[in-house]
Amino acid sequence: xxxxxxxxxxxxxxxxxxxxxxxxxxxxxxxxxxxxxxxxxxxxxxxxxxxxxxxxxxxxxxxxxxxxxxxxxxxxxxxxxxxxxxxxxxxxxxxxxxxxxx
Numbered sequence: 001x002x003x004x005x006x007x008x009x010x011x012x013x014x015x016x017x018x019x020x021x022x023x024x025x026x027x028x029x030x031x032x033x034x035x036x037x038x039x040x041x042x043x044x045x046x047x048x049x050x051x052x053x054x055x056x057x058x059x060x061x062x063x064x065x066x067x068x069x070x071x072x073x074x075x076x077x078x079x080x081x082x083x084x085x086x087x088x089x090x091x092x093x094x095x096x097x098x099x100x101x102x
Contacts, residue, residue: 040066043075053083 043066047058058079065071 040072043072043079046076047079047082050079050082051085052079053085054078058082 041062044055044059044062046052047055052058058075061071062075066075
């Protein structure tokens, strides 16, 4: 009886280790996928942060051709060296200069 109990405990431990290993691999793959996407979109993030004049084109080329290393490097250089546009102006409410009388 104790031998059967010992074998059952060992089998349950092995199943638990298998599930834990599977979970660990899934988590690692998901983290690597997120990190890969962040690295893939570096040119677009640089262009957005610098208010690049041609941000839309940097983003589109990054989506379509960013997988090739040469185009990715060219897009990084273009995002860094490209013309800057001023940041969008904040909207001023109509009553900002005429506050309500209290």
